[in-house]
Every structure is written in structure tokens, then in C-alpha cells.
Amino acid sequence: MRLDRIDFAILRELRKNARLPNKTLAERIGVAPSTALERVRRLREDGAIQGFHAEIQPKAVGIGLQAMISVRLARHARGDLDAFHAYLLTLREVLGFYHVAGANDYLVHVAVHDSDHLRDFALDAFTTRAEVAHIETSLIFTFRRNPDLPIYLDGADDE
Structure with a gap:
């Protein structure tokens, strides 16, 4: 393209x-x-445009708390990674996830009703999985999407 x-x-x-x-x-x-x-x-x-999405006000749909859950896997076999990706996509609390390098393997952005929901979700969704070795939760106080788009290809004529 x-x-x-x-x-x-x-x-x-x-x-x-x-x-x-x-x-x-x-x-x-x-x-x-x-x-x-x-x-x-x-x-x-x-495929340059992959979809169109609505930005939803979290409180309008009962989301009172968002968090980033860092997940470290016990093993890094391809099958385990593929299964974990598929599993994350089945969890309605998961807004998105990143497979990353570093101390942890995943950053999972979740949206829940409140702190009790977050605790129960983290325990039920991650600590019960054999491939998960460690989780760490960080609360998100503010989230803003940057509407600007950095384009690094020739011909972009950055503004």
C-alpha cells in the first residue's frame, strides 16, 4: 500500500x-x-483504515474505575501466547491489551464498576490461569486519547 x-x-x-x-x-x-x-x-x-469507533463516556455505561494490569507469564511458548490472547478477548472487562517486552509480558487495560469488581476480576481472570506467574494492578485516574496522528513516512508533510 x-x-x-x-x-x-x-x-x-x-x-x-x-x-x-x-x-x-x-x-x-x-x-x-x-x-x-x-x-x-x-x-x-x-487496510490502512481498520475501523471506526465511538469514544464512550465510561460513567454513562457504569464504568467507575479503569486499571492497567501488568501480567507476567510463566512460559513463553507460542501456544501459550496465542491461547492467552484469545482468552483476553473473551473478557468483557478488557478494553484492550498490549503484548510488551520488559519485566512483564502484557499490559491489560480493564474497565470495571468499582474496586470490589476490580479485585474479583483480577483474582478470577488471572490468578486462576496456569500460564500466569504474576500480576500487578495500577489504577488509571485519567485517560485521554490524542486525536493527532504521527506519520513518519515520506510524503506525509507533517503539519
Whole structure:
């Protein structure tokens, strides 16, 4: 997939607001609406755009607490990693996870109702798993997504 400055501009605008009307998107990047529509379609088909998501106010859905749970595995066999990935995706409290290098193997972003829910979830979801050797929980006081998008490829014309 080869992207040019127009593609990069589209990605930046959609990162800020994925519900931006096509006409407005076209005006902001300086192309015809038909060009913007076709470019977005191609970016989706090529996989540069993987999806569109709504940012939800946690309290609106009963989330009172978020945490990052660091997980260290006992073994690092491919099968164990694949099984753990699949397992994490089955847990409704898991918002996302990172497989990382360092002292721990995973950072798991979770959303729960309260501290009792967090304690019970951590004990039930992780300490019962044979592949998990250690967990450590860090509370998240504030989370903000940066709407800007760093692009490091030639032709991006960083603004």
C-alpha cells in the first residue's frame, strides 16, 4: 500500500473525527468530494483504515474505575501466547491489551464498576490461569486519547 499526502491528510482528519461528513472532509483536505469518497474507500479496502469507533463516556455505561494490569507469564511458548490472547478477548472487562517486552509480558487495560469488581476480576481472570506467574494492578485516574496522528513516512508533510 502506497500512501500520498492526500491519504495522510484524510487519515489525520478521520482520526480527529471519524463521523466527518465527506463534503467537509473534502473541503478540509482540498479535493473534490468524489475524490475524498474514493480515497476513503480505498484506504478501508487496503487496510490502512481498520475501523471506526465511538469514544464512550465510561460513567454513562457504569464504568467507575479503569486499571492497567501488568501480567507476567510463566512460559513463553507460542501456544501459550496465542491461547492467552484469545482468552483476553473473551473478557468483557478488557478494553484492550498490549503484548510488551520488559519485566512483564502484557499490559491489560480493564474497565470495571468499582474496586470490589476490580479485585474479583483480577483474582478470577488471572490468578486462576496456569500460564500466569504474576500480576500487578495500577489504577488509571485519567485517560485521554490524542486525536493527532504521527506519520513518519515520506510524503506525509507533517503539519
